[in-house]
Amino acid sequence: MALAKGTRLGPYEILSFIGAGGMGDVYRAWDTRLERDVAIKVLAERLACEPRSLARFRTEAKSIAALSHPNILSIYDAELEHPPLFLVTELLEGVTLRQQIGRSAIPWRRAVQIGSEVADGLATAHDARIIHRDLKPENIFVTARGAIKILDFGLARFKPAFQGKPGSRATTVSEGGSLMGTVGYLAPEQARGETVTAATDIFSLGCVLYEMVSGHRAFNLASPASTLAAILNDDPRPVADYVADVPEELDRWIGHCLRKDEKARPQSARDLGLVLRDLLAEPTAHGRTGAEFESLAVLPFFTSASSPDAEYLADGITETLINQFAQLQHLRVIARSTVFRHKGKDADPIELGRELAVSAVLTGRIFQRGDVLVIAAELINVRDGLHLWGQQYKRPLTDIFAIEEDISREISERLRVRFAPREQSRLVKRYTESPKAYQLYLKGRFLWNKRAIESMRQALRYFEQAVEEDASYARAYAGLADCTSMLAIYGALDPRLGGKRARAAQEMALQIDPDLSEAYASRGFSLLLFDWKFREAESVLRHAVHLNSGDAPAHQWLGFALGLTGQLEEARGAMRIAQQLDPFSASINTTAVFPVYWAHLFEEAIEGFRAAVELHPGYWMAHYYMGLTYAHKGEFGQAILALRHAAEIGDSIWRYSGLGYVYAQAGRPQQARSVLKKLDELGRHQYVPLIYSAAVYAGLGETDQAVEWLRRAAEQRDWMIAWLHVDPIWDSIRSDPRLQGIRVDLGPKP
The missing domain is CATH 1.10.510.10 (Transferase(Phosphotransferase) domain 1)
Structure with missing residues (x-):
């Protein structure tokens, strides 16, 4: 008799019928304890009293329970004593x-x-x-x-025992004389x-x-x-x-x-x-092996619904593997933000691989129970759908480094990657020997990647705890630098304090590991926006991309440095590389348009920002700069719509600055002054960059006020001063002699 939907078998709730077999029926069910879908095989009532069928059912349970392999069905639970008898296994979708x-x-x-x-x-x-x-x-x-x-x-x-030892005979004939098989x-x-x-x-x-x-x-x-x-x-x-x-x-x-x-x-x-x-892997007619690959996508590892706290581990392991493989010169690796667009989607990895134009994809699942970590990973050939490799690891959480190293070695061998000098050691390099520090670091990166102010503050605390746990953890110091820099960029931290803390963390990271590309990228970021040393930043960022040519943000910031020194075509080239490495990054697709915007090519800039908005409608900065560009063209209705939307969806006070500027330019001074009032009120309770008010005064044509607020902003080392000589917002006051004391260091070309 079929079980109805909602029937409970212990902690398992029947959801639907899957199919019938010779031994009984199979159902989809919900594990109410671990909150996951499972399959339940229920032994038919007529067979529960047959010794031979009952023995076979118990044999199946014991056999599967004795095995752990990605190519063998996994068993979770069993009821073998009291009817109805059933097995609980992983739920498989397919044929x-x-x-x-x-x-x-x-x-x-x-x-x-x-x-x-x-x-x-x-x-x-x-x-x-x-x-x-x-x-x-x-x-x-x-x-x-x-x-x-x-x-x-x-x-x-x-x-x-195997191989026919005396007494080890295993019959293939049943008691009734029929063949078993x-x-x-x-x-x-x-x-x-x-x-x-x-x-x-x-x-x-x-x-x-x-x-x-x-x-x-x-x-x-x-x-x-x-x-x-x-x-x-x-x-x-x-x-x-x-x-x-x-x-x-x-x-x-x-x-x-x-x-x-x-x-x-x-x-x-x-x-x-x-x-x-x-x-x-036999050679083809062209003399190449069928197992050579030139590109890889590491898709976001899945977590079980019963392991919600393991999400940071899944994301962290995915990002770690991406970063490791991105250092290989002969392998193109899709960047994190592009693959993470597909996080949580149960899509066909082969189809995703074709969409991302790669030759292989790595997928994985993570389950954490206490201090035990289970990771199953699979490598798939996108060209023909073949599985190149698969493995399941069940180890203590403290073995996470060894698991990552095993996966890296296996993938590089299966892809037959050609290693440049020093790349082999980089692939399995450990940046800390402390599993606890590493977990804190992963939690920090997990929150950092959300790019929201509060999550970055939480990330900062995790990075601080990581370096307290291991004072020689270079990557954790790089994370500290990134967080403090970005909090200052978002106007949530005084840039004088943010720049100072970022520089200290970067110096520690580079003292510990002089070849850490992400520390050089972070250092170039600070030189650019807090120290206003554009040429030196360009040199440091070129070194970062030399160390890791797959680092999309390093190419992005190199594009900034080139653009701010007037090398606009070179800047666009660096931005294009960043887009190729990370084609779905909201930040990269938006900032890639900046060299065009700075060059006052507003028609082209509108198209670029509109494309970024279509790709990432929830990214406020794309709407913000599209609105400013419309304003520079004199299309104030479109500009105000875009900037209002940016203000609604953004979390940085910065977003109000452009809206006030455009209200002023559009002949709405009262609304512009309401923005000034809002900035003043906010400034009584938290840090608010003075340059935001300076932009509104510039829009109102109140040059004295704008210049005074810019001068004070420069004293505070506000990062947006770096754009004073290129951003069209300052066109009307840039030539004012009172601003000539504000200098950025262009220096000699490196």
């Missing part, structure tokens, strides 16, 4: 291999990839002394993401009721490979008896008789798997998996 074979032919490369992953799963089972004994397309599942899972260990046999996929020794070994599963896998590649079953005659006779006595036709473009070596290895003598077959599923992967 069985049988269904996929029925839909369309499987290209030989994809078939070999599936076979290699099944071999990997079998190797883990065999290491645990478990033989599946019923491997067939119905018991192999292809998830919606293309991952492979081995199902149904109900006929599995635990063996005390599926005719057509049984090995000869199973058909004869003899001992099963690892080679038995390899024969069955050979049958599956044969069927996937050729489109025909290896042994499929008119009756079960004649099929068994063929298994015992006949060899199937070569795969090449059915498919013309199959490599001879693949045909031979399938034949090896189907040898009658079990000793003539591959004796290790792990070795078979390696052989199959080597076939995928």
Whole structure:
């Protein structure tokens, strides 16, 4: 009898019926304790009293529980004593291999990839002394993401030892005399009721490979008896008789798997998996290997609903891997903000890879339970959908460094990345030996990436705790510098204090690690906006991109430095590189238009800011600068609409400055003065940069007031003074002799 929606089996609530099998029904359910979707396999009532069926059900539970591998279905829980009996497993979305074979032919490369992953799963089972004994397309599942899972260990046999030690015989015949397994996929020794070994599963896998590649079953005659006779006595036709473009070596290895003598077959599923992967990497007609890759997207790692506190770990590990691979000269890596647009979306990674124009994607899932961390990662070839690598790690949280290093090594090997000098060591470089400091750092970066004032304040506290935990943690000092700088940029911190703290943190980071590119990028940022030393900033930022050519923000700030020294074409070139590295970054797509805006090319600037707004409608700064550009064109209605929207969605007081300026330019002095009043009121309770009021006075044409507020802003080292000689807002007062005392250091060209 089918279970109704809402039925409770212990802590599990039935959501919907998935399907029926020989042993019972399978349901989608909700785990109310861990708050996650699961699958529940309920043993049919009629079988609960049959000793043989009950034994098979319990065997399946124990077999899966004994194994942990990304290519084997994971079990979470079981009720094996009191009816209804059930197993709780991970919920899989997709189709069985049988269904996929029925839909369309499987290209030989994809078939070999599936076979290699099944071999990997079998190797883990065999290491645990478990033989599946019923491997067939119905018991192999292809998830919606293309991952492979081995199902149904109900006929599995635990063996005390392998290779036929005396007394280790595992029968393949039931008490009633019937064969245990599926005719057509049984090995000869199973058909004869003899001992099963690892080679038995390899024969069955050979049958599956044969069927996937050729489109025909290896042994499929008119009756079960004649099929068994063929298994015992006949060899199937070569795969090449059915498919013309199959490599001879693949045909031979399938034949090896189907040898009658079990000793003539591959004796290790792990070795078979390696052989199959080597076939995928055979040289092509052009002399290149099929496993060479030039670009990678590390997609945001998923977290379980039951591990909400692990989100910072998932994001942090994703960002760490991106940063590590971005340092490799021969590998193009998609930047963080671009891939994080897809965070939380259950999209097809192959389709995302094609959208991002990369040749491979890395996906992963993270589950944290107390101090135990489970990470499953998979590398997928975007070109043909093949799985290049997959692994699951279940280790203490303190082993997070080793897990990241293992993933980095495996990915670089699978992609066959060519290393430049020193890149190998950078790939697995540890910036701290303290897991606690690293977790604090990840929490800081997680909050920093939200780019909101309050989250950056919280991030600052985590970075401070990280350096308290490990005073030699260079990256944590770089995080401190970034936070203090950005808080000053947003007007939430006095720039004199922010610049001083940022410089101290940058110096500590570079003393500890003179090759830390992000510290150089942060230093160039400060030189540019707090010290107004544009040429020196340009030199430092060029060094940052030399150390890490994949650092999009470093290219972005280099574009700023070039633009502020009048090198507008070079600035646009640097910004284009930043956009190529991070094509969906709100900040980069907005600031990439600045060189055009500074050059007073307002028509082109409008198009650029409008494109940024369309891409990121929630990013207030894109609306802000689009509004200012409309104002410089004299289109005040459009300008006010854009700036009002920026004021509504922004979190920086800065956003009011432009609105007051445009009200004044549009002939609305009363509204402009209301903005001045608002800035004055806010300034009584918090730091408000004086340059914001100076902009409104400039719009009103009150030059004396504007110049006085600019002079005072310069004394406060307000970062926007750096734009005094380029921003069109100051066109009307820039030539005032009273401003000549405010100097920026252009210096000699580096």
